[in-house]
Amino acid sequence: MLSFTEENYLKAIYHLSSGGIDPVLTNDLADTMKTKPASATDMVKRLAAKKLISYQKYYGANLTAKGKSDALIVIRKHRLWETFLVQKLDFTWDEVHEVAEQLEHIQSKTLIEKLDAFLGFPKTDPHGHPIPDATGKIKEMKQVNLSEFPAKKKCVVRAVKNGSPSFLQYLSKIGIRIGVLLNIVDKIDFDGSLEISIDNKKRIFISREAAENLLVTE
């Protein structure tokens, strides 16, 4: 059984490796874990000893198949709990992350399968992220950054990339939610900002940075 900390590191490695592809560097890992490089080195050694990652000094860490599915099961729990908090307890999408960070470590297969059923087997969480299945497999969705989407063409917001409370609160304020219809009216060359219409109504300017954190499909 994995400790809290081991689960958190695994999750961080999963995200930093873009889903288990790229090697993850010690300092980046230390950064996301808000700890020191020395501590990250210790932990990658532990995880390597448990065969959850392969690790070469000075080169980086890669998830093994087991490590990846373990990480995805933690992510499954996180996303199911977020869904619960929003759908059942009336949390807003900017309030759920911290609590889900705790709930994701509860150890009980039964619990999570019953929770999944109670929620009606949701496919995505409140931020539009896909929920992995019980065996640790995930269906990635082919979505594109709004910043790369062509102008004058309808698209639907499917997910947010950055889930920070400040970004989510900003989106709520301007009326952007999952499922909303967008249309790029104009692209501003100067700074990459976009003039968009929301639900064919309101027109607004958003920064390049905001656009890069919105994932859309046709």
Next chain:
Amino acid sequence: MLSFTEENYLKAIYHLSSGGIDPVLTNDLADTMKTKPASATDMVKRLAAKKLISYQKYYGANLTAKGKSDALIVIRKHRLWETFLVQKLDFTWDEVHEVAEQLEHIQSKTLIEKLDAFLGFPKTDPHGHPIPDATGKIKEMKQVNLSEFPAKKKCVVRAVKNGSPSFLQYLSKIGIRIGVLLNIVDKIDFDGSLEISIDNKKRIFISREAAENLLVTE
């Protein structure tokens, strides 16, 4: 903020002291915490340093007002989660304890208040135990052991004292649930066992030990 372990010790002290009344002995504490007396001694020192208990060497530990309300808030969370598991996720009453032992340590006032509301502000948990309020106050119910209840007089099962899975499964098997009507038909002097009727229908013998773990009112 208290650690997991500190919260668990506080809870154990609360229960062992019968709600904060009697002093709790180190060995008893070690027993319920499934640890060694030396570890219990360490912990009571820690809790005393935090003014959650008063503690005298060789004599025992007593909860302070703060310690008692902290303990009751953990118990509140435990009982609300148990209620959630049974009412919403279709757990049976013998399955919930272990998971609630984990869930009770989630740190979020908002979460627990929203959960309380979602459940409709329940007064008791699935085992009939009263749920303390958000400030750490509890309403004790005046209930009596079935073994002390007079014969040939209707009573209602209000709670179970011992919540072990094996006892709870046994009760389910014979049809005893919270709210069920009992009547003592005969008391067997030899071993203190009782012949009872359940819901004015089925007649059955139960042991003295079982009767001592059923709490009833008129």
Next chain:
DNA sequence: CCATTTTTTTAGATCAATCTAAATTATTAT
């Protein structure tokens, strides 16, 4: 291409939570 900078690892310390073994205090039974 080598000197400087950056990144990563190693070594050694600390803290919470645990343990075992030994010492101390309290209880009990003759």
Next chain:
DNA sequence: ATAATAATTTAGATTGATCTAAAAAAATGG
């Protein structure tokens, strides 16, 4: 009342997760 027994505490070690400081390896830029 005191010897034996039981309960409790102290002392010292261990483990996981962290840290700082120093050493080592890799990357970079004249």
